[in-house]
Amino acid sequence: MKKTLFAIIAMAVLPLTMMGQVKKPTLMVVPADTWCSANGYMTEFEEQGKTTRVADYEAAITENMDLYNVITKIGELMSEQGFPLKDMSQTVKNLKQSAAEDEMTTSRTGGSTLAETPLDRLLNRAKADIMIEVAWKVNKIGPKSSITYTLRALDAYSGEQIAAGQGTGAPSFSAELPVLLEEAVVEKMDGFLSQLQDHFNDLLENGRKVNIDVRIFDNGSGLSFEEEYNGEELTDIIDNWMAENTVNHRYNLSDATDMMLHFENVRIPLYRANGRPMDTRQFVGDLRKFLSAAPYSITSKVLTKGLGRANLILGEK
Amino acid sequence: MKRILFTLMLMLALPVLADELPDYQIEGAGTGSQGTYLVRVTVLSKKSKVTDDEIGRCAVHGVLFRGFANKELRQQQKPLAGSALVEGQHKEFFEQFFEKDYVNYYQVVNGSRQVVKAGKQYKVTSNVTVAKDQLRKDLHEAGVVKSMNYMF
Numbered sequence: 001m002k003k004t005l006f007a008i009i010a011m012a013v014l015p016l017t018m019m020g021q022v023k024k025p026t027l028m029v030v031p032a033d034t035w036c037s038a039n040g041y042m043t044e045f046e047e048q049g050k051t052t053r054v055a056d057y058e059a060a061i062t063e064n065m066d067l068y069n070v071i072t073k074i075g076e077l078m079s080e081q082g083f084p085l086k087d088m089s090q091t092v093k094n095l096k097q098s099a100a101e102d103e104m105t106t107s108r109t110g111g112s113t114l115a116e117t118p119l120d121r122l123l124n125r126a127k128a129d130i131m132i133e134v135a136w137k138v139n140k141i142g143p144k145s146s147i148t149y150t151l152r153a154l155d156a157y158s159g160e161q162i163a164a165g166q167g168t169g170a171p172s173f174s175a176e177l178p179v180l181l182e183e184a185v186v187e188k189m190d191g192f193l194s195q196l197q198d199h200f201n202d203l204l205e206n207g208r209k210v211n212i213d214v215r216i217f218d219n220g221s222g223l224s225f226e227e228e229y230n231g232e233e234l235t236d237i238i239d240n241w242m243a244e245n246t247v248n249h250r251y252n253l254s255d256a257t258d259m260m261l262h263f264e265n266v267r268i269p270l271y272r273a274n275g276r277p278m279d280t281r282q283f284v285g286d287l288r289k290f291l292s293a294a295p296y297s298i299t300s301k302v303l304t305k306g307l308g309r310a311n312l313i314l315g316e317k
Numbered sequence: 318m319k320r321i322l323f324t325l326m327l328m329l330a331l332p333v334l335a336d337e338l339p340d341y342q343i344e345g346a347g348t349g350s351q352g353t354y355l356v357r358v359t360v361l362s363k364k365s366k367v368t369d370d371e372i373g374r375c376a377v378h379g380v381l382f383r384g385f386a387n388k389e390l391r392q393q394q395k396p397l398a399g400s401a402l403v404e405g406q407h408k409e410f411f412e413q414f415f416e417k418d419y420v421n422y423y424q425v426v427n428g429s430r431q432v433v434k435a436g437k438q439y440k441v442t443s444n445v446t447v448a449k450d451q452l453r454k455d456l457h458e459a460g461v462v463k464s465m466n467y468m469f
Contacts, residue, residue, distance in 0.1 A: 024469040080450065082466030170347075170390045183348045187392065190449075194395050197465050204468050270468075 023277050027078065028086040028128035029071045031060050032150070035135035039064065061089045069178055070134055073185045074151070081193060086128050129308060131156050136181065144171035149184035151192055153199075158209055158265065158308065163195035207247035207267035210280045210308045214238060214261040214287075217301075217315030224258040229295050235261060241290055242266065245283070284310040338415075339371055343379030345392030352450035354394065355426075356385055359442040365432050367441040373423035374415060376445035377452070397453055398462055407461045422452045 036042055036055035041064070043056040060067055075085040105114050136149045152164040165188030169180060203209075216223050225235040235256055243249045247267040255262035268283045281304040291298040291314070303311040340361040349355035358376045360367045379385060382404050384396040398404070404411050429444035457464040 082464065082469075167391055167393075186351055187348050190394055190397075193465060194399075197463075200465060200468060201463075 023279055024083075025129035026086050027083055027130045027132060027153075028088055028091070029074050029132045029134055030057055030088055031055065031067055032133040032135035032152075035067075036060055038137070057088055058092050066177060066181060067134075070136070070181055070185060073182060074132065074134065074189070077185070077189045077193075085132075127156065129156055130154070130162070136184065138177060138180075139168065139171075141171065143173055145175070145177070145180065146171040147177075147180045147184045149181070149188060151185075151188055153192070153196060155209070155308065158211065160209075162199040163192050165189065165192035165195075204270065206250065207269050208278075208280075208308070210266050210268055210283070210310070212263040212266050212280070212284060212309075213311045214263070215311060215313050216259050217313055219315050221315050223298070223315055225256070225261060226258045234296075237296070238287070238291075241287055245286065280304055280308060280310040284312050288312055338375060338378055339367070341372075341375035341379065343376065343383055343385045345385050345387035345390055345394065346444045347390060347392075349446055352448060354380055354385075354447045354449045355444060356380065356447060357429075357442060357444050359440050362439050362441060363437070365434075365439045365441065367439070369425040369443070370420070372441070372443045373425055373445055374419055376423050376447050377419045378415065380447045380449060380452070397449055398456065403462070410459065410461055422448045424448075 031041070033042075033055050036057075037053075039060070041056045041060035042053045043059075044051050044053050046052075061071070071085075071088070075087070078085050102114050106112060130153050132151065132153045134149075134151050136147050139146045139148060146169050148166075148168045150164070150166045152166075153162050154160065155162050167184075167188060169184050169187065172180060175183075214225075216225070225233065225238075227234045229237060238261060239253055242251050242253070242263060245268075247269050251266040252264045253261060254264045266283075268280065269278050272278045272282065281302060284302050284304075288300045288302055290296075291300055298314050299316055300312055300314045301317050303313065305311075342359045342361075344357050346355045346357040356376055356379065358372050358379065360372055360375055380394075380396075381398045382396050382401045384394050386393040396403075424446045426444040426446060429442075431440075431442045433440045433442070453462065456462040457467075
């Protein structure tokens, strides 16, 4: 009797203790492209005969003390909220260091180097789940100076702006630029954090918003999304699975061809049935298992890109 | 019988005392030092003697439930508690909070008091520093306001 009672209590309490373990998004502050362009921190490279300009974050952070101060102050305020930032300069340094170390790593017996696919190399870049862009401009009217300051958080996967703080501070005769900047950061932070909080509340209520691509390996198997199983096309089968497994059936099938399905704003639950946290890989993994079972028996491969984007490629592993 | 009557009267009077806040206005007064808000509070009263405690209480209440703005200084802050609705949702907590705990979160700026007579009432204005970071932290710990980190 006691054992049964203990088991019942344990079953009731266990999922509760597991709750609150949702995977925390990583945040990184970067200077906005407009700021980099205005301050000469852009690099150019040729790509198929066309010149492309990209922000040179490394040069900006090492050469511009004001940017360094602003990023440090934002980091301090975010840490107070329990969200330490991923440091941009350190991330860039670590990537370089780790690439150099990987090249020198060999096995003792056979002298084999580390296995790395072209995709691994492509994914090895500075990234975060939420990118916080910062920019400012100094305005001068006669002897008075003021700062127009912009801070915005972008979901790296959906590209949506999820929080922002923007405005021009009161003009000052005497305050120096670093002081005006610090005031602007402190002044705009609470509103920004409140919007970020709204975004997190929305996640809790409506699930995490992710993007999922379902594609097919070009291996000559002849598989396509128009393939029929019990009179129903594969596109509709996957579409129905999405409807059944998303929070409040919320998702968009924005592109659908016979070789590709692109699902946007897919609201995945924060927790799995066993109370453990859900992420995009596990959600797409469930779809993979569903398709691998009869009557479909389709082998597929899951590729994830951070917390919010995953590809399911059908046809082979 | 008298005792019962006294207890009943006390029970009726207590929430009223706790809720009682003078009529006040709140606006931004510039950027406070880190972790604080600097606000200007104007209490409208029939008497000119408004205590610093009353002004401080209004400042903490305003920061929590009204938010504040100042067009000239281009300031705007939302209510720290999220909205005025939170006061009703955690009525018991805030009744107790505004009885004694609020004193830990404000400081009236010395020499900032102004008293102006407007018609039949007085406008008593002071600048007040409100320790918003500490206030927010304590409200998180009390479970009244959710922290940004609560779901992770």
